[in-house]
Amino acid sequence: MKKGDKNTNRSKDEALAHLLQDNGLKITQGRISILEVFSKYHKPLNAEGVSKYLKGNKVDEATIYRTLKSFEEKGILRRVDLRNDSVYFEMNEGHHHHHHLVCKQCGDIEDVDVCEIDRLSKMALMNSSKFKLILDHSLEFFGVCKACNKG
Amino acid sequence: MKKGDKNTNRSKDEALAHLLQDNGLKITQGRISILEVFSKYHKPLNAEGVSKYLKGNKVDEATIYRTLKSFEEKGILRRVDLRNDSVYFEMNEGHHHHHHLVCKQCGDIEDVDVCEIDRLSKMALMNSSKFKLILDHSLEFFGVCKACNKG
DNA sequence: GATCAGATGCAACTCATTTGCATCTTTTAA
DNA sequence: TTAAAAGATGCAAATGAGTTGCATCTGATC
Missing domain, CATH: 3.30.1490 (Dna Ligase; domain 1)
Incomplete structure (x- = not known):
């Protein structure tokens, strides 16, 4: 790990925490972890994919689904239609395209x-x-x- | 029913029958009925919607799913992504994109x-x-x- | 018309997603 | 700083769209 990564990670998490706060959602480790996954992998993920990337920070499946849903409602994530059989999401960074x-x-x-x-x-x-x-x-x-x- | 409708319906069904034949699918009443539904309602439908519109010509659910799938494979129907929780299809009328x-x-x-x-x-x-x-x-x-x- | 591949209905099954509920954590307000 | 309220979580059970196995039936082919 490079020098400074710790601070970078901390400030990143703080930004994610703010994102939650600004949307009236409680700041929990699970939510931060899920946001980190989306923020790190920059690609559409379904619940299973999120779970896979959570690795050490396991979050219950039901919680993942609930979290994805609430993030979508708040506009933190946007749903992506990829003709898949399950629902994919990605970070909704302001201007879609x-x-x-x-x-x-x-x-x-x-x-x-x-x-x-x-x-x-x-x-x-x-x-x-x-x-x-x-x-x-x-x-x-x-x-x-x-x-x-x-x- | 207006004069001539009977002939119109017959020739319509014949066209649908040909569509099946041209795609190497056997001509069955169920398939004709399903095609009629799509052809009549001109809107994306999922299996449930098809079933609803079939009214008198009931077709088993499993058959509807199998039929939709084979129609998609043959290019008779195309899949439509509407951010719904189930899969929608509509007629794939080449020209009319x-x-x-x-x-x-x-x-x-x-x-x-x-x-x-x-x-x-x-x-x-x-x-x-x-x-x-x-x-x-x-x-x-x-x-x-x-x-x-x-x- | 006999034969056979393919189509159908039914029931059982799968699997992503949801929900009920008891418990725990974050936020709040004193 | 702490207690109560609001919200989040995990677990297990439930839901529901879609699939599959199988026996039976039907359309296509000869």
């Missing part, structure tokens, strides 16, 4: 809302007879990765 | 045509290090329909 523009000279970074999803949303609304408000969307692509495509 | 608006409150679903998906797919591929082939995608919008938005 965004990329970055980085300045080569000064290093300044700008977030950009992806792919014209906003415009697509507007188009969808314009085409709709029943809706006038879109809160959210899901856009997932399905294909074959290069590794699998070698065969 | 569309997505959905889903009301988060009442669950009502509206089809929307939103094109430019091809371009988004290309963008996604360009941004990907692991993929060079996208076969499919899902794009669904979640909001509140006008009816629910009155409150």
